[in-house]
Amino acid sequence: MASDTASPKDRFLTVYGRKPVLEALADRTLTIDKVLLADNARAPEILRAARERGVAVQRATPQRVKVLAGNGKQDQGVLADVVAPRMRPLAAALASPPRTVLLLDGITTPANVGMILRTATAAGVGGIVVPRRGVAGLDPLVVKASAGVAFTAPVLRCYTAVEAAEALRAAGYPLVGLAADARATVFSAELPQRCAFVLGGETNGVSPEVRAHVSDWVSIPMAGGVESLNVASAAAVLCFELVRRSEAQQRR
Numbered sequence: 001m002a003s004d005t006a007s008p009k010d011r012f013l014t015v016y017g018r019k020p021v022l023e024a025l026a027d028r029t030l031t032i033d034k035v036l037l038a039d040n041a042r043a044p045e046i047l048r049a050a051r052e053r054g055v056a057v058q059r060a061t062p063q064r065v066k067v068l069a070g071n072g073k074q075d076q077g078v079l080a081d082v083v084a085p086r087m088r089p090l091a092a093a094l095a096s097p098p099r100t101v102l103l104l105d106g107i108t109t110p111a112n113v114g115m116i117l118r119t120a121t122a123a124g125v126g127g128i129v130v131p132r133r134g135v136a137g138l139d140p141l142v143v144k145a146s147a148g149v150a151f152t153a154p155v156l157r158c159y160t161a162v163e164a165a166e167a168l169r170a171a172g173y174p175l176v177g178l179a180a181d182a183r184a185t186v187f188s189a190e191l192p193q194r195c196a197f198v199l200g201g202e203t204n205g206v207s208p209e210v211r212a213h214v215s216d217w218v219s220i221p222m223a224g225g226v227e228s229l230n231v232a233s234a235a236a237v238l239c240f241e242l243v244r245r246s247e248a249q250q251r252r
C-alpha cells in the first residue's frame with residue numbers, strides 16, 4: 001500500500017530563476033502563492049512585479065533557496081510557488097478515482113514529461129502520475145515543454161512509480177503497460193473502462209519493479225524496422241486512441 005507521500009509541494013509548481021519568475025508574475029492567469037528571494041539577491045524588478053500583484057515576498061538564505069529549487073538548479077536566488085489547482089497527491093485523487101490514469105515510470109527528459117502533460121490533458125486524461133523519484137521534476141523545463149499546461153494538468157504526486165503502481169492496483173485499476181514488443185496492439189486490445197497505463201523510461205522502458213504489477217501489455221505497431229517511439233509520441237497515440245474509443249462508444 002502507498003505510504004503517506006503528501007507534501008505541501010503537491011499544491012505548487014516551483015518556478016525558479018529571474019526570467020521564469022518574472023514571466024509567472026506577469027501571467028495574470030496564474031495564482032502565485034509566494035516568491036522566495038535570497039537575502040543577498042537584489043531584484044528590484046521582481047519586487048516591483050510582486051508588489052503590483054500583491055504577492056508576498058519572503059527572504060531566505062541563498063542555501064535555502066537552492067535547496068527548495070532543487071540543488072544544482074540555476075535558481076539565481078529566486079523562486080516562486082505557483083498554485084497548480086489540479087495537482088494533488090495520488091492518494092487523495094483515488095478517493096474519487098478518475099477513469100483513465102497515466103503512470104510515468106523513469107521518464108527523465110523534462111521535454112518528454114512536459115509534452116506528455118500537454119497531450120494527456122488535451123485528451124482529457126483524468127490523472128497523470130508524476131512520481132517525485134525517477135521522473136524529471138516539475139521544473140521550468142517541463143513547464144516550457146508543456147507550453148504552460150503543466151500549471152493546470154491533472155498531475156498526481158507520489159514518491160515512486162512502484163508505490164503508485166501498488167496504490168492504483170489496490171484501488172482497482174488494472175495496470176496496462178506500453179511496450180513496443182507487446183503482441184496486443186493499443187488499437188485492437190480490449191481495454192477495461194477504468195485503467196492505468198504505464199509509460200516507461202527513455203532508455204530502459206518500464207522498470208522491473210513496476211513490471212511486476214502490470215497485468216497486460218499493448219504496443220503501437222511500427223513499420224520500417226523502427227525499434228521504439230519517443231515516449232511522448234507513444235503517449236500521444238495512446239491518449240487519442242482512447243479519445244477515439246470514447247467517441248465511438250458515445251455514438252453507439
Ligand SMILES: C[S@@+](CC[C@H](N)C(=O)[O-])C[C@H]1O[C@@H](n2cnc3c(N)ncnc32)[C@H](O)[C@@H]1O
Binds near residue numbers: 198227232
Ligand atoms: C523509448 S521507449 C523505451 C525503449 C527501451 N529501449 C525499452 O526497452 O523499452 C520509452 C517508452 O515509450 C513507450 N513506447 C515507445 N514505443 C512504443 C511502441 N511502439 N508501443 C508501445 N509503447 C511504446 C513505452 O512505454 C516505452 O517504455
